[in-house]
Amino acid sequence: MNNVILQLNNISKSFSGVQALQDVSLTIRRGEIHCLAGENGSGKSTLIKIIAGVVLPDSGEIIINGQTVRRLQPIDAIRAGIQIIYQDFALFPNLTVAENIALNHELAQNKRFVNWGEVRQVAQTALDQIKVRIDLDTTVDRISVAEKQLVAISRALLQQARLLILDEPTTALTHREVESLFQIIKGLQPRGIATLFVSHKLNEVFAISERISIIRNGRKVVDTAAQSYDQSEFVYSMTGRRFDEQRYNYQAAAADGPPLLRVERLSAPESFADISFELRAGEILGITGLLGSGRTELALALFGIRPATAGTISVHGKAARIASVQDAIRYGIGYVPEDRLTEGLFLSQSIARNIVVRTLDQLGGAPRLLSMSRLRQSVATWVQQLAIKTSSPELPVRTLSGGNQQRVVLAKWLAGAPRVLILNGPTVGVDVGSKHELHEIIKGLARDGMGLIVISDDIPELLQVCNRILLMRKGRLAEAFDRSHVTELELTAKLIEA
Numbered sequence: 473m474n475n476v477i478l479q480l481n482n483i484s485k486s487f488s489g490v491q492a493l494q495d496v497s498l499t500i501r502r503g504e505i506h507c508l509a510g511e512n513g514s515g516k517s518t519l520i521k522i523i524a525g526v527v528l529p530d531s532g533e534i535i536i537n538g539q540t541v542r543r544l545q546p547i548d549a550i551r552a553g554i555q556i557i558y559q560d561f562a563l564f565p566n567l568t569v570a571e572n573i574a575l576n577h578e579l580a581q582n583k584r585f586v587n588w589g590e591v592r593q594v595a596q597t598a599l600d601q602i603k604v605r606i607d608l609d610t611t612v613d614r615i616s617v618a619e620k621q622l623v624a625i626s627r628a629l630l631q632q633a634r635l636l637i638l639d640e641p642t643t644a645l646t647h648r649e650v651e652s653l654f655q656i657i658k659g660l661q662p663r664g665i666a667t668l669f670v671s672h673k674l675n676e677v678f679a680i681s682e683r684i685s686i687i688r689n690g691r692k693v694v695d696t697a698a699q700s701y702d703q704s705e706f707v708y709s710m711t712g713r714r715f716d717e718q719r720y721n722y723q724a725a726a727a728d729g730p731p732l733l734r735v736e737r738l739s740a741p742e743s744f745a746d747i748s749f750e751l752r753a754g755e756i757l758g759i760t761g762l763l764g765s766g767r768t769e770l771a772l773a774l775f776g777i778r779p780a781t782a783g784t785i786s787v788h789g790k791a792a793r794i795a796s797v798q799d800a801i802r803y804g805i806g807y808v809p810e811d812r813l814t815e816g817l818f819l820s821q822s823i824a825r826n827i828v829v830r831t832l833d834q835l836g837g838a839p840r841l842l843s844m845s846r847l848r849q850s851v852a853t854w855v856q857q858l859a860i861k862t863s864s865p866e867l868p869v870r871t872l873s874g875g876n877q878q879r880v881v882l883a884k885w886l887a888g889a890p891r892v893l894i895l896n897g898p899t900v901g902v903d904v905g906s907k908h909e910l911h912e913i914i915k916g917l918a919r920d921g922m923g924l925i926v927i928s929d930d931i932p933e934l935l936q937v938c939n940r941i942l943l944m945r946k947g948r949l950a951e952a953f954d955r956s957h958v959t960e961l962e963l964t965a966k967l968i969e970a
């Protein structure tokens with residue numbers, strides 16, 4: 473039993489009446505790769521925070537390296553080698569890569585002066601350990617999400633990590649980046665470093681984990697070896713439901729009239745070039761491509777964040793000049809960004825306020841004309857439609873689980889009733905059950921006449937919800953696929969083809 477790093481016994485925790493965890497037990501062994509799965513709001517992040525000493529459980533026992541720890545504090549967890557990589561990575565954006573990795577380490581030595589040469593050297597060694605190359609002198613606000621994660625991991629390893637905990641580590645990564653992250657995690661195993669990670673992506677869970685624990689409504693329902701576990705059983709254990717997704721059958725609302733959105737030869741230097749396509753009412757158009765393919769830049773141009781410099785956009789047959797977000801909104805275009813955890817929400821404000829903020833914006837500062845009861849009604853409708861798990865819409869968004877915060881962003885945009893809605897990675901970080909629900913909502917919006925663009929590199933998702941899929945490569949449209957004429961395998965192969 474001395475290879476057990478961490479043992480949790482019967483942990484319970486409630487937040488003002490919400491039972492987040494009940495009687496959860498968990499064992500983590502040396503070098504083990506353990507997946508923690510569960511629907512949005514099931515209690516995963518809460519459990520992780522308890523292990524980190526950030527949240528105190530109401531009851532239960534925590535045993536670290538064979539010793540029972542009472543009132544575990546963050547510093548105890550760190551001393552015991554427990555390192556958590558949070559979703560926002562907790563890095564300092566205006567410090568360099570080297571400083572982010574090594575400053576803690578340097579400060580811990582209790583010296584009077586920081587030795588900057590040493591900082592760089594320590595940082596370099598840490599990056600070498602995971603065989604990664606990132607420019608040490610770049611400030612962290614200028615590196616990619618994947619690189620930020622690697623910086624956070626290197627920093628964690630420097631603190632003698634024995635257990636690395638990753639909360640949804642692959643959310644903002646592309647296929648290749650996920651692959652290399654997995655290589656790094658596997659590389660830690662021979663050194664006895666265990667990894668506990670939260671993921672909603674089935675293929676990933678099965679690709680890497682040795683053990684799987686599933687939490688449903690705050691209770692542990694499964695704890696098993698991954699090898700012998702079946703994928704459909706996994707989904708069922710997580711959700712308590714069986715799924716059978718229908719593909720979306722597009723009925724062009726007015727195939728002879730002008731398209732809702734027409735883009736012709738749109739270009740923006742160093743982002744994308746010569747992009748042309750049409751979107752009709754009732755259509756769901758998928759856009760896929762690897763990171764750097766220009767897919768997000770295209771969306772940003774359509775939404776006026778980084779306007780295109782050449783080419784034309786027309787909405788309902790009329791030329792549309794989109795030079796700002798205000799322009800885009802005026803033409804009825806909405807955009808749900810990729811990086812929802814940091815963009816678009818006021819975490820300390822109520823769920824209700826966050827949902828109606830767009831609508832208020834659109835009314836151009838005349839909120840008094842809108843009756844409070846109608847606003848409340850609208851909020852209630854979206855909370856219910858998107859099944860946002862909360863005891864009251866008046867609570868701050870901060871109290872919601874990650875996946876539920878994402879739904880608030882979606883609700884905010886839907887409440888503004890756009891004609892064209894661009895969704896960037898709409899179900900990233902969303903559990904399988906909710907993913908199914910979100911897909912149904914997207915199809916419902918199309919059925920009601922909205923035109924939707926779904927940007928994603930989740931191929932099964934694109935095939936489920938889209939009518940057509942455009943593939944971007946190096947800033948250009950490489951190929952277009954009709955959903956009924958392409959398989960998942962073909963499309964995946966096309967996607968990763970350089």
Ligand SMILES: Nc1ncnc2c1ncn2[C@@H]1O[C@H](COP(=O)(O)OP(=O)(O)OP(=O)(O)O)[C@@H](O)[C@H]1O
Nearest residue numbers: 487492512513514515516517518871873874875876
């Ligand atoms: N500080 C808090 N105050 C009130 N309720 C909270 C707080 N933190 C968590 N909760 C509630 O506890 C439950 C579990 O939340 P938790 O964040 O652990 O879920 P999760 O499994 O991580 O979900 P997700 O996949 O969406 O990130 C949710 O109902 C959430 O609203």
Ligand SMILES: [Mg+2]
Nearest residue numbers: 516517873874
């Ligand atoms: Mg969470």
